[in-house]
Amino acid sequence: MRYGGTGSPVLLLHGHPRTHATWHRVAPLLAKRHTVVCPDLRGFGQSSKPADTADHSGSSKRAKARDCIALMRYLGFDRFAIVGHDRGSYTAFRTAMDHPDFISRVVLLDGVPILEALERCNSRFATEWWHWFFFAQPETPERVILSDPDAWYGGTPEQMGQGAYADFQRSIHDPDTVHGMLEDYRAGLGIDRQHDEEDRQQGRRIRCPTLVLWSLKDDLERLYGDVLEVWRPWTTSLTGHGIDCGHHMAEESPEVLAQTLLDFLRC
Numbered sequence: 526m527r528y529g530g531t532g533s534p535v536l537l538l539h540g541h542p543r544t545h546a547t548w549h550r551v552a553p554l555l556a557k558r559h560t561v562v563c564p565d566l567r568g569f570g571q572s573s574k575p576a577d578t579a580d581h582s583g584s585s586k587r588a589k590a591r592d593c594i595a596l597m598r599y600l601g602f603d604r605f606a607i608v609g610h611d612r613g614s615y616t617a618f619r620t621a622m623d624h625p626d627f628i629s630r631v632v633l634l635d636g637v638p639i640l641e642a643l644e645r646c647n648s649r650f651a652t653e654w655w656h657w658f659f660f661a662q663p664e665t666p667e668r669v670i671l672s673d674p675d676a677w678y679g680g681t682p683e684q685m686g687q688g689a690y691a692d693f694q695r696s697i698h699d700p701d702t703v704h705g706m707l708e709d710y711r712a713g714l715g716i717d718r719q720h721d722e723e724d725r726q727q728g729r730r731i732r733c734p735t736l737v738l739w740s741l742k743d744d745l746e747r748l749y750g751d752v753l754e755v756w757r758p759w760t761t762s763l764t765g766h767g768i769d770c771g772h773h774m775a776e777e778s779p780e781v782l783a784q785t786l787l788d789f790l791r792c
Contacts, residue, residue: 528600530552532558534600534602535559535561535562535605536597537551537563538608538616539570539610540613540634540635541706543569545563545565546689547685555783559606562596562600567592567705568706569705569709574701580715582716584712585717589619590623593616605628606631606632608634608786610775615717618631618731619720621735633735633737635772637745637756638721639718639721657710658714661711674698684777685773734789735760735764737763737765740771740774741768743772769781
């Protein structure tokens with residue numbers, strides 16, 4: 526975990542297969558107005574790896590949400606904004622749902638609720654997001670990925686930045702981290718879906734202002750059409766739009782992303 530800056534706190538959560546270092550181009554721009562906190566999610570990077578259980582609860586977004594609250598309270602913050610990208614967006618969503626008194630604003634990048642994705646699963650989703658189901662299988666995906674992590678995950682220092690790439694390389698070559706990242710998907714198809722279903726049944730929504738951003742060169746619009754309409758039943762105050770970049774927006778379009786976040790956090 527790294528943190529710095531001054532002002533109201535904002536917690537940045539990375540996605541798969543990145544680490545907290547994916548924010549290295551965005552965090553300094555936010556830190557001019559905010560205290561910025563960037564952790565490795567549980568199971569990812571250099572953070573601890575939860576013990577395996579049959580229901581994968583140690584890798585659930587609920588467990589990771591508790592981590593977020595504990596971390597920010599340790600740093601002295603009882604209320605903060607939270608931003609999550611990709612898999613991190615599910616933890617940001619769960620943190621806002623489970624701990625509404627702690628979250629002032631939430632930003633969700635390149636994702637829709639896990640339950641919505643699974644209920645809308647069709648042949649296009651299964652073809653383009655097949656990795657969700659492959660990663661959820663026992664043992665086999667670890668063996669496949671670890672046989673050649675560089676070929677599997679790609680990435681370059683030019684795209685990611687030298688330091689972030691080195692951090693990423695350590696992660697994808699570490700068997701425990703690869704397993705921890707895959708456990709995030711196994712939890713996603715089971716216990717995380719169950720938690721979303723319970724929220725829907727009980728009529729719970731995110732209570733704070735919510736910003737949803739997605740990459741125009743990725744596939745959310747192709748899969749879901751109006752991305753905001755997917756999120757609307759889960760929120761009470763929703764805005765959002767696409768950004769002209771690929772999936773890893775913090776690396777590809779950091780200035781635009783940072784300014785969009787600053788504008789939203791200032792409202």
